[in-house]
Amino acid sequence: MSGNPLDKRYAVLGAMLIAPTVLVFCAVIVYPLVSALYLSLFTIFTPTLRGSFVGLGNYAYLVNSPEFWRSLWNTLLWTICTLALQIVFGVAAALMLHQNIVFRSLARSLILFPYFVSTVVAVLVWRWLFNDLYGVMNHLMLMAGLIKMPLDWLGSMPNAMISIILVGAWKYFPFVVIAVLARLQTIPDALYEAAKIDGAGAWSRFVDITLPQLRDVLVVVVLLRAIWDFKEFDLIYLLTGGGPIIATQTLPLMVYKDAFGLNDMGRASAVAVSMMLVMLSFMVLYLKLAGRDERESQR
Amino acid sequence: MKTIAGRIAFNLFAWTVVLVTAFPLIWMILTSVKPQFELFRIPPTFWPEQITFEHYVRLIYETPFLKYMRNSLILGFATTIVVVVVATLGAHSLVRFRYPGRERLAQMVLFTYLLPSVVLILPLYLMMVWLGIANTIFSLVIAYTTFALPYALWLLRSFMQGIPDDLEAAALVDGATRMEAFVDVILPQALPGIISTSLFTFILAWNEYLYALVLVNTDEARPLTTGVMSMLVSAFNIEWSLLMAASVMMSLPLIIIFAFLQTYLTRGFGAGGVKG
Numbered sequence: 142m143s144g145n146p147l148d149k150r151y152a153v154l155g156a157m158l159i160a161p162t163v164l165v166f167c168a169v170i171v172y173p174l175v176s177a178l179y180l181s182l183f184t185i186f187t188p189t190l191r192g193s194f195v196g197l198g199n200y201a202y203l204v205n206s207p208e209f210w211r212s213l214w215n216t217l218l219w220t221i222c223t224l225a226l227q228i229v230f231g232v233a234a235a236l237m238l239h240q241n242i243v244f245r246s247l248a249r250s251l252i253l254f255p256y257f258v259s260t261v262v263a264v265l266v267w268r269w270l271f272n273d274l275y276g277v278m279n280h281l282m283l284m285a286g287l288i289k290m291p292l293d294w295l296g297s298m299p300n301a302m303i304s305i306i307l308v309g310a311w312k313y314f315p316f317v318v319i320a321v322l323a324r325l326q327t328i329p330d331a332l333y334e335a336a337k338i339d340g341a342g343a344w345s346r347f348v349d350i351t352l353p354q355l356r357d358v359l360v361v362v363v364l365l366r367a368i369w370d371f372k373e374f375d376l377i378y379l380l381t382g383g384g385p386i387i388a389t390q391t392l393p394l395m396v397y398k399d400a401f402g403l404n405d406m407g408r409a410s411a412v413a414v415s416m417m418l419v420m421l422s423f424m425v426l427y428l429k430l431a432g433r434d435e436r437e438s439q440r
Numbered sequence: 441m442k443t444i445a446g447r448i449a450f451n452l453f454a455w456t457v458v459l460v461t462a463f464p465l466i467w468m469i470l471t472s473v474k475p476q477f478e479l480f481r482i483p484p485t486f487w488p489e490q491i492t493f494e495h496y497v498r499l500i501y502e503t504p505f506l507k508y509m510r511n512s513l514i515l516g517f518a519t520t521i522v523v524v525v526v527a528t529l530g531a532h533s534l535v536r537f538r539y540p541g542r543e544r545l546a547q548m549v550l551f552t553y554l555l556p557s558v559v560l561i562l563p564l565y566l567m568m569v570w571l572g573i574a575n576t577i578f579s580l581v582i583a584y585t586t587f588a589l590p591y592a593l594w595l596l597r598s599f600m601q602g603i604p605d606d607l608e609a610a611a612l613v614d615g616a617t618r619m620e621a622f623v624d625v626i627l628p629q630a631l632p633g634i635i636s637t638s639l640f641t642f643i644l645a646w647n648e649y650l651y652a653l654v655l656v657n658t659d660e661a662r663p664l665t666t667g668v669m670s671m672l673v674s675a676f677n678i679e680w681s682l683l684m685a686a687s688v689m690m691s692l693p694l695i696i697i698f699a700f701l702q703t704y705l706t707r708g709f710g711a712g713g714v715k716g
Binding site for chain 1: 450451454455457458459461462464465467468471479480482483484526527529530532533534536537538539542545547548550551552554555556557558559560562563564565566567569582583585586589590593618619643646647649650654664665668669672680683684686687690691694698
C-alpha cells in the first residue's frame with residue numbers, strides 16, 4: 142500500500158475529508174474533557190470565574206461528603222429500577238406489536254411517541270397528571286379505592302422516587318421496543334414451526350426460541366440504556382429538581398447544583414469526573430461488544 | 441390465537457395497552473382545548489364539554505412563544521446543516537478511505553456518543569463566556585454538535601457501509617476522480633440515509649434542554665424547551681391548559697416528521713450499536 146502514489150494521494154484526500162470532524166471533535170469534546178479534569182483540581186467561584194489550585198482537595202471533600210454518596214446511591218437506584226421496567230415493558234410491548242393486530246402501524250407509532258417527544262413536554266404532562274388537587278392520577282386511584290387521600294406524588298418520599306422511575310420507564314421503554322421489534326422480524330418462522338411440531342407450547346417457544354435469539358440485542362440495549370439512564374438530567378431535574386431536599390438528587394443534578402447553585406465550578410467538575418469514572422466500566426464494555434459485532438459483520 | 445374470539449380478545453387487550461401508554465399524550469391534547477374553568481371539575485371531565493382554542497390564541501399573541509419557536513427553528517436547522525455536512529464527509533472518509541488511525545477514530549466517535557453532557561458543559565460554559573458568545577443561538581449550535589455530530593456520524597457510517605464498493609470502483613474505472621465518484625455515485629445512494637439522519641438530528645436539537653438552560657439566559661435566544669419551562673416557573677398560578685397548548689404546539693414538528701418517517705423509524709433512532 143505504501144509504495145503506490147495513488148494510494149498515498151487517496152489517504153491524503155481521506156484525511157482531508159475527516160479533518161472538519163476531527164477539528165470539531167477537538168474543540169468541543171476533547172478540549173472540554175481535558176479541561177474538566179483540570180478544573181476539578183481548582184476551586185472556582187462561578188460568577189467571577191476566579192479560583193485557586195487545591196489539588197485533589199475536591200475529591201477528598203467528596204469522599205467524605207454524605208451528599209455525594211447519597212447522590213450516587215440515588216443514581217444507581219434510579220438507573221436499575223427504571224431500566225428493569227423499561228426492559229420488561231419494552232420486550233412485552235415488542236412481542237405484542239409483533240403479532241397481527243388491527244391498525245398495527247398506528248399502534249406502533251402511538252407506542253413509540255413518548256420516546257420522541259421532548260422531555261419538557263413529557264414532564265409538563267406528567268406534572269399535570271400528578272397534580273395533587275385536579276390531577277387524573279389521584280382521581281383514578283381514589284375511584285379505584287387504592288388510596289383514601291390524594292397523594293403528593295412528587296413532593297414526598299418514597300413517592301417522588303417512584304414517580305420519576307415510572308415516568309422514566311414510560312419515556313424510554315419505546316427504545317427497547319424499537320430494538321427488539323427489529324430483531325424479532327429476523328427470527329425465521331421455521332424455528333417456531335419446528336417447535337410446534339415437536340409439541341412445544343407458547344411459553345416454552347418463548348423461553349427456548351425467542352429469548353435466546355434476543356439475547357445479543359438485549360445485552361446491547363441494557364448497556365446503552367444503563368449509560369443513558371445513569372446520565373439522565375432533564376427528566377429528574379424538571380420533575381422533582383432533586384427534591385424533596387436531596388432525596389431524588391442524582392449525580393448529574395449534583396453537578397448542576399454545585400456549579401450554578403452553590404457556585405463552585407471546581408467541585409462540580411470533580412463530581413462530573415467521578416460520575417464519568419463510574420460510567421466508564423459500562424462504556425468500555427459497550428465499546429468492546431460493538432467492536433466485536435463490527436468485526437463479525439465485516440467477515 | 442386460532443379462534444376468532446381469541447383474536448378479538450387479544451386485539452382488545454393490545455389496544456388497551458396502547459391507549460394506556462398514549463393516554464398522557466391524549467390527555468395533553470384534550471386539556472389544551474378545554475376552557476380554564478373546566479379543569480377544576482371534580483371528577484374531571486374526559487371529553488371537553490366545550491371545545492375552545494382560546495389558549496392557542498393567547499399563546500401566540502400574549503406570550504413570547506412565537507419568539508421561542510423561531511429560535512428553536514433557527515437552532516434546529518443550523519445544527520442539522522452543520523452537523524450533517526461535516527458528518528457526511530467524515531463518514532465517507534471513515535468508510536471508503538484507508539489511512540492510519542481510522543479504526544481508532546471510529547471507536548472514538550462511538551465513545552463520545554456515550555459521554556455525559558454534564559461533564560462537557562462546565563468547560564463549554566467557560567469557553568462561551570471567554571469567547572463572548574454566551575447567550576446566543578450560535579453558542580447553542582456549537583454546544584449541540586457535541587452530541588449531534590457523533591450521533592450523525594455513527595448513523596451515516598452504518599448507512600454508507602451498506603453501499604456496495606463496486607459502485608464506486610465502476611465510476612473510477614470510467615475515469616471519475618474520487619471526489620466526482622463521491623458526488624455522483626455515493627451521495628445519491630446515501631440520500632435516504634442522509635435525509636433520515638437530518639430528521640433525527642433536528643429532533644435531537646429541537647428537544648435539547650440542559651445546554652439551553654446553562655448557556656442561554658435571555659428571551660432573545662431562548663429555545664422552546666427552556667422557554668416553555670420558564671413560562672411554568674414565572675406564572676403566579678399555573679395555567680395548565682395554556683401549558684398543554686404549548687406542549688401540543690411543541691410536538692407538532694415531531695408529528696409531521698413522524699408521518700414522513702414511518703419506514704425509517706426502526707432503523708435510525710438510538711443507533712450506534714443496535715442492529716436489526
